[in-house]
Amino acid sequence: MTRNDIILEARGLKRRFVTHKPLFGKPTEVRAVDGVDLQVRRGETLAIVGESGCGKSTLARLLVRLIEPSGGTVHYEGREIGALGDAAMRGLRRDLQFIFQDPFASLNPRMTVGALIEEPLRAHGIGDAAARRDQAAQMLTRVGLSPRHADRYPHEFSGGQRQRIGIARALACGPKVVIGDEPVSALDVSIQAQVVNLLEDLKQEFELTLIVIAHDLSVIRHMADRVAVMYLGQLVEIARTEDLFRAPRHPYTEALLAAIPLPQYGARKVKVSIEGDPPDPIAPPPGCRFHTRCPYAIAACQTDRPALRDLEPGHSVACLRAEELDLTGTADAERSHNPATERRFRLYREARHEELQSTPT
C-alpha cells in the first residue's frame, strides 16, 4: 500500500473531556479517545463499532476536526488538518462531510429543504443562486425525493425522508470523505434498507470514502469493507469485514458477535459471554481495559497493556493472548432457509425488481 492510498490518517489521537471541575483539586476527566492510530483507505467503507460510551462518535468528530484533539494528529491527503488555519480548514470542509444520526435534530426546522441543501454550497461560494437551486433540485432527485420538495420544511417529512435530506446536504458540495454517525439506526427496518442502498449507490457514483459509525453489526456486515472495534476509547481490533466476522481475534469482538440475536428459527441463541456493564471510562482498569469482563483473562492482562499489533497483514488486534485463543465468529451462526421460504424471498425480490422497472422512482 502506498502512502497515496491513505486518504485520512489518525496518529496517537486523544481527546479528554472534563466531566467535573471542583473549586480546588484536580478536575475529573474522561479519556473518550485514548491513543487511536487509524488509516482510512481511499474509496473504502470503514466501520467503527462499539458500545455506547466507547468513544466512537468522538473519534468520528475528531477525524474531521469538528472537535479539537487533546493530543495526536489527523492527516488528510498528507496534510495535518490540526495545523490548518480557519480559512484553510473551511476550504477543507468541502471535502469532509458528516451525516448525523438523528434526522429530527440535525436539520434546522426553520429552513426549507432547498435552503438546507443550498447552504453548504453558499458557504463555499459554489455557483450563483440559480446554479445552486439547480444543484439542490438535482440532489433531491438523486436521493429519491422530488425537486418540488425544495420549498417544504423538514417537519413535513418522515424520518427516512429526513435522513435522505441530510444525505443530500452532506453530498451537495462534492465531498471526498463522508462520515455517517449511526446514519440508519433511528430508522425502521424497511426504511433502513432503503437508506443503506442509497448510501451505497451514492458512494459509488460520487467515488466517496465512507466512514460509518454504528452499533448494528448486521448493517456493518453488509456495508463495510473493513471494521474497527473500539472499547473504552481504544481500538481493540481492525480487520477486513469478512475476516472479523468469520474469525474474530479479540475476545470483545467475539462477545459482541455472540450477543446478536439472529432473526431465524432454530439459529444459535445469544450467548452472554460477558457479564455486567462496561467499566467507568473515567477510571478505566489498568492493563487490558477489557480484562474485567474478559472470559479469557489471565494474570498478565491485569497489568500489561496490549498494543494494537498486526497478527497477519490487514488484521490487527490488541490482545495478549490473540495467538493462542480460538474464537468463534458468525460463519456457522445462520442456517439456510428451507427451499419453500427461499422461493418466496426470491419471488418477492423478482416482484420488487419488476416493480422498479415499470415505475422509475
Added chain:
Amino acid sequence: MTPDAPPLLEVRNLSIRVANARSNLVDDVSFSLQPGRTLCIVGESGCGKSQTALALMGLLASPPLSVTGGTALFNGRDLLSLPQAEKQRIRGDRMAMIFQEPMSSLNPVLRIGEQIAEAVRRHRGVSNSVARARALEMLEKVRIPAAGKRLDEFPHQLSGGMRQRAMIAMALANDPELLLADEPTTALDVTIQAQILDLMRTLQAELGTAMILITHDLGVVAEMADEVAVMYAGRIVEIGATQDIFDDPQHPYTIGLMSSMPALGRRSERLVTIPGRVPSATDMPDGCRFASRCPFRIGICARTPELSNPGGSHRVACWRAPIEETYLQPQEAQPA
C-alpha cells in the same frame, strides 16, 4: 401447547381509534395467550403494537385515543370493561408492564427499594419490613450486584441495564401471571441486551409468567417467542408459532421485512427493500393496508382480507397467500 387449556388472555376484535380519525389505529386485533407462553408482537413504528399493550393495561392516552370495540378476557374477566378500582387491583399484581426507557418509568426521587416495596405493600397489604425484604429478594433474583446497597440508591445512580433489571424486579414482585414488555431492550447495547433477554427467559421459566413482548427486532423475536403476531398499520397481518413465521412466512410484509434485513453470516448483495412508508395513523388506506407498498397487489386488495388459515394455528391476512401459487399465474385470486 394444549389447545384445550383455557387461555390466560383472550383478546377479541380489539379496536382503538384516535379522536376524529376516519379509521381505526388498531383494527380488529385478536389473539390469545396460554399461561407461561411468550407472544411477540412485531412491527415497525406506528403499527399499533404499543397501543395494543397499553389498552390491555388500561393505560391508553385517552383522550385522544379510545378503545372503540372488542374484549380482552384475562382469566375470564374483560379487562376493557372493568371498573377503574378493579383495574388498579389487577395492574401491578396479576399483570405488569415494563417499558423501553426505564429512566422515564422509574420515579427519579424514590429509592429503588422503596419503589419495589410500594408495589408489594399496595397489593399484598404487608408491613414495610416484609415489603422491603421482598424488594431485596427481587433485586437478587434479577442479579443486580450488591443488591442490598442498590436498594437505597436512586434510579440515576444505576446504569441503563441495571435500571431495566430493577424495572423487571418491580414488575415481577407480586408474581404476575402476565408480563407486558414494550421494547425492553431496544435502548440497551447488544451485550447488555443479551443479558436482559437471558434474564427474562430464566425468570419466566422459573415463575411461569406469560409474556407479551413487543419489539421491532426479528432477532429478538426468534430468540424469545413461542408465538408471533406480525402487525402492520394497526392490523395483525400474520400470526402463528415462531417456526411457522420464520420458516413459512406468508404475508408479503413479513417476507419483505425478513428479506430487507442484512444477514450476519454472509455478505448479502444489494438489500431488498419495502418501498414507500407506513401510512399515517389518521389516514389509513381502505382495504389491505399494505397494498400500496406490496409488489404483489392486485385489484382485490382494495378489499380487506380476513385472517385465514394456511395450516395449524398459523393464520395470514392476504388475498394472495401462499404467493407461489398465485403469483406465477397472475389472475384474480378468489377470497378464501
